[in-house]
Amino acid sequence: MDSLEPQPPQSDVITMHRYETVLKSNSAFKKHVSWFSSTSDTKLSDIALYEYQGTYVINSDNKVCTHPNIIPQVQSEFSDKKPKEIFLKMNQDNSMTAPRDTKQIKNAKYRQNKANQPSNSNNIADEILEVLSMLNDHPFVQQVIYKKGQMPSILCYTEKQMTD
Structure with missing residues (x-):
């Protein structure tokens, strides 16, 4: 194809752009977008044409994804x-x-x-181990009683509380 002679001025040239995309979950559903641009007409860039081809994906609950x-x-x-x-x-x-x-x-x-x-562990073994470690580190925890078939008992006090 031969080029047009003489060439039109750049201000008279209008360019058409086209973009196509496919829905990831359904390649049969496509969206086409067309728009125009021009160096002289700034309002042209405000106009776009959206075309949809195919059926939009509906999940098993009939809700739009x-x-x-x-x-x-x-x-x-x-x-x-x-x-x-x-x-x-x-x-x-x-x-x-x-x-x-x-x-x-x-x-x-x-x-x-x-x-x-923060993840709170609901595992009772982890909780008991944490309380047992507090027995040596925390001044408030004084005694831990743990018997088979019973809930653990934790005695908490300070020496000052006992003297009062």
């Missing part, structure tokens, strides 16, 4: 916003990449708080 990259975005907002504020802001920005409801945000916040808490 949320993209996994959304949860880290939500978690970055926890420090200064309530779940409803986060939900409204993300839906206002782009409803296709927002959580489907505030419950998802609350669940993500709960999971993050639970992960940040």
Whole structure:
């Protein structure tokens, strides 16, 4: 193909851009985005055409799946916003990449708080070993009584308490 002679000025050239992506969990669902750019018309960059091809993924509970990259975005907002504020802001920005409801945000916040808490062992053997180590290190723990078939007893006092 021969180039156009004479060439048009750069200010008259409009470029069309096209982007295509596929949903990770379902390669049959595709999104096409087309937009224009021009050196002379700045309003052209405000216009985009979104096309979707295929069927959006529905999980076994008939709930629309949320993209996994959304949860880290939500978690970055926890420090200064309530779940409803986060939900409204993300839906206002782009409803296709927002959580489907505030419950998802609350669940993500709960999971993050639970992960940040120190793990408390519910293993009684670990707890007994910790108390036994306190017997030598802590001035308040004076005696530990542990008998088969009975709850352990821990006698706690200081010498000053006994003299009083």
